[in-house]
Amino acid sequence: MLKYVLKRVGMALLTLLIITFLLFVLVRIMPGNPFPSERMSDEQIANKRAEMGLDDPILVQFGRYMAGVLQGDFGKGTSLYYGAPIKTVLSTAISNSFRIGGIAILVGTLAGLALGITAALNRGRFMDGFCTVFSILGVCVPSYVFLIFLQYNFAFRIPFFPYFFDPNRFLFSTVMPSLSLSLFTMSTIARFTRNEMVEVFDSDYVRLAESKGLYGRKLVLRHVLRNALIPIVTVLAPLVVDLLTGALVVEKIYGINGIGKLMVDAIAGEGIDYNYVLALGILYSTLYIGVMLLVDLLYGVLDPRIRVSAKAEEG
Amino acid sequence: MAKKLTLAAPAQQAAYEPRKEDFAFLRARDIETDQNFASQGYWKGVLLHFFKNRRAVIGLIIVSLIIFFAVVGPMMSGFGYRDIVQTRNENNKRVVAKGISPQIPWLQRLLTGEEPSGAFGGYTFLFGTDDLGRDLWTRTWYGARVSLLIAFITIIIDMIIGMSYGLISGYFGGMADNIMQRFVEIANSVPRLVIVSVLAIFMPKGMGLVIVALLLTEWIGMSKIARAEMLKIKEQEYVLASRTLGARHSHIIFREILPNTIGPIITQVMFSIPTAIFTEAFLSFVGVGIVLPQCSVGTLIEDGFNNITTLPYQILPPIVVLALLMLGFNFIGDGLREALAPKIEDM
Numbered sequence: 001m002l003k004y005v006l007k008r009v010g011m012a013l014l015t016l017l018i019i020t021f022l023l024f025v026l027v028r029i030m031p032g033n034p035f036p037s038e039r040m041s042d043e044q045i046a047n048k049r050a051e052m053g054l055d056d057p058i059l060v061q062f063g064r065y066m067a068g069v070l071q072g073d074f075g076k077g078t079s080l081y082y083g084a085p086i087k088t089v090l091s092t093a094i095s096n097s098f099r100i101g102g103i104a105i106l107v108g109t110l111a112g113l114a115l116g117i118t119a120a121l122n123r124g125r126f127m128d129g130f131c132t133v134f135s136i137l138g139v140c141v142p143s144y145v146f147l148i149f150l151q152y153n154f155a156f157r158i159p160f161f162p163y164f165f166d167p168n169r170f171l172f173s174t175v176m177p178s179l180s181l182s183l184f185t186m187s188t189i190a191r192f193t194r195n196e197m198v199e200v201f202d203s204d205y206v207r208l209a210e211s212k213g214l215y216g217r218k219l220v221l222r223h224v225l226r227n228a229l230i231p232i233v234t235v236l237a238p239l240v241v242d243l244l245t246g247a248l249v250v251e252k253i254y255g256i257n258g259i260g261k262l263m264v265d266a267i268a269g270e271g272i273d274y275n276y277v278l279a280l281g282i283l284y285s286t287l288y289i290g291v292m293l294l295v296d297l298l299y300g301v302l303d304p305r306i307r308v309s310a311k312a313e314e315g
Numbered sequence: 316m317a318k319k320l321t322l323a324a325p326a327q328q329a330a331y332e333p334r335k336e337d338f339a340f341l342r343a344r345d346i347e348t349d350q351n352f353a354s355q356g357y358w359k360g361v362l363l364h365f366f367k368n369r370r371a372v373i374g375l376i377i378v379s380l381i382i383f384f385a386v387v388g389p390m391m392s393g394f395g396y397r398d399i400v401q402t403r404n405e406n407n408k409r410v411v412a413k414g415i416s417p418q419i420p421w422l423q424r425l426l427t428g429e430e431p432s433g434a435f436g437g438y439t440f441l442f443g444t445d446d447l448g449r450d451l452w453t454r455t456w457y458g459a460r461v462s463l464l465i466a467f468i469t470i471i472i473d474m475i476i477g478m479s480y481g482l483i484s485g486y487f488g489g490m491a492d493n494i495m496q497r498f499v500e501i502a503n504s505v506p507r508l509v510i511v512s513v514l515a516i517f518m519p520k521g522m523g524l525v526i527v528a529l530l531l532t533e534w535i536g537m538s539k540i541a542r543a544e545m546l547k548i549k550e551q552e553y554v555l556a557s558r559t560l561g562a563r564h565s566h567i568i569f570r571e572i573l574p575n576t577i578g579p580i581i582t583q584v585m586f587s588i589p590t591a592i593f594t595e596a597f598l599s600f601v602g603v604g605i606v607l608p609q610c611s612v613g614t615l616i617e618d619g620f621n622n623i624t625t626l627p628y629q630i631l632p633p634i635v636v637l638a639l640l641m642l643g644f645n646f647i648g649d650g651l652r653e654a655l656a657p658k659i660e661d662m
Contacts, residue, residue: 015500019504023509026513027516140645141634144597144600244508264601267603272515280509281513288506289504
């Protein structure tokens with residue numbers, strides 16, 4: 001098992017390194033001059049270039065950059081925030097985004113599971129139909145549209161929640177963005193849980209457990225849910241990614257200083273801030289690969305069969 | 316019948332005498348027709364299953380309707396998608412149809428009995444006009460057309476790339492497969508957002524960026540499915556037979572095996588199209604997608620959002636179109652998947 005874990009972690013790190021290198025190269029070979037040339041002589045520019053190490057081989061530059069990144073130093077922005085160090089801007093952004101995203105994932109997963117289980121236990125009745133309609137709605141309506149709807153009704157027409165994100169009323173102003181972000185997670189998980197549970201309910205081993213006299217909570221939790229959960233874990237990874245994407249627009253609409261809004265500012269503004277693109281690219285890739293790795297490993301913990309086959313592979 | 320028997324049973328005496336009114340001719344619908352799936356062609360069976368599925372048919376109707384309106388809708392109103400509707404009022408002054416809520420004059424006449432007033436009283440604006448005075452009916456369907464076109468073009472190219480990649484990788488196996496799959500793994504580990512942001516450095520914002528971003532990401536799913544299908548099929552006898560007869564690799568891959576993998580690939584296409592529409596709407600909303608004066612579903616939602624406090628009706632049509640497109644394509648995809656691999660109990 002340990003070997004399996006190490007192998008997965010190693011692969012993930014290698015992939016991340018390759019992606020980071022590609023990003024670095026792509027951003028560095030950008031056409032354009034980093035210095036406003038009309039105010040500087042050629043000699044000055046050459047000196048500045050040498051001083052900043054822009055003439056070194058790309059691998060050396062990459063090594064230097066990575067050494068900084070590992071210490072949390074991403075350099076400075078070229079146009080955003082008047083060249084403030086990316087590290088400070090990024091750390092507040094990350095904490096904002098993670099709080100809202102974390103609440104969204106938590107609420108979405110728990111509510112989705114509850115809804116899915118209720119639907120599966122009441123198959124063919126009202127809750128089942130409600131679950132179906134809800135999951136269809138969640139897939140068809142983007143999270144930002146839902147946020148716009150909430151914002152218009154509960155912040156503009158009935159001014160109950162703040163119209164824009166307000167760090168001083170954090171809890172209050174988290175409700176709407178988190179809720180709209182969790183909608184997609186909720187509906188996907190609800191649909192998946194329902195379908196998986198229905199399938200497991202019909203399986204032979206549940207019938208056996210029932211015939212041995214098991215019923216109620218014990219049957220549902222230990223036999224049905226555990227087996228139904230395994231495929232659900234696999235959808236969590238794409239869901240987290242969708243959440244990141246959704247957060248981009250949600251943060252833009254609701255004025256949250258998060259990584260999503262930072263990304264929008266970096267690419268959609270007047271000038272593109274290359275250093276932010278690079279830093280955020282590394283951040284997003286790390287998150288993405290980390291989540292996929294986590295799901296892979298979790299899958300092994302939940303499903304003994306995978307552990308066995310991993311052992312056989314080591315064999 | 317059954318009732319008569321139980322009545323007659325306890326007595327056990329008089330033999331039953333057939334009477335005329337006890338009998339009736341069998342009508343056609345009383346005879347159970349045997350739908351034998353074994354005797355019909357594969358695609359006929361798939362179609363039959365597909366059209367039996369209520370949801371799939373609803374999806375097909377929705378998508379067809381939207382495509383119909385996307386084609387003819389912009390021509391129906393008589394306004395161009397970038398035309399600012401204007402006229403002269405009684406003082407011969409130019410007035411622009413800014414922010415008029417949805418109006419249908421003949422319906423107004425019917426309901427209130429009064430002639431609709433104002434400079435634009437006689438104009439039909441089914442979805443109203445936006446803050447610049449452009450007809451939203453035209454713009455909505457024009458936007459739907461742009462979104463659909465982007466989705467179709469990119470997904471078809473993605474299908475060709477992904478399918479070829481997956482089939483070749485799966486067919487040759489071994490070292491080639493290993494290298495190709497490592498590449499897919501790395502490509503799959505790059506979040507779409509990062510690809511978009513790097514593209515934004517190299518490309519001007521606009522339709523091109525959306526198309527390239529979709530081209531770079533959507534082929535991966537197709538290639539995975541094509542490879543899985545290839546691995547399933549390539550050991551079958553007919554492939555071996557073809558190889559024994561001396562067929563070239565390209566012939567075996569694209570002529571012998573490809574037609575048998577097309578079902579799952581089409582299903583994947585049906586799921587990729589809504590993803591493409593969604594991504595386009597998202598990128599346009601963020602501001603790296605379609606640029607003015609062009610419009611797509613995404614930019615229309617953004618326009619609506621910007622004017623939501625003053626013209627709240629403006630955001631509804633593009634959202635409804637987007638949601639219906641997602642719904643329709645997802646229903647079609649589900650229906651196709653079920654029709655291509657029916658479970659025993661559905662038969």
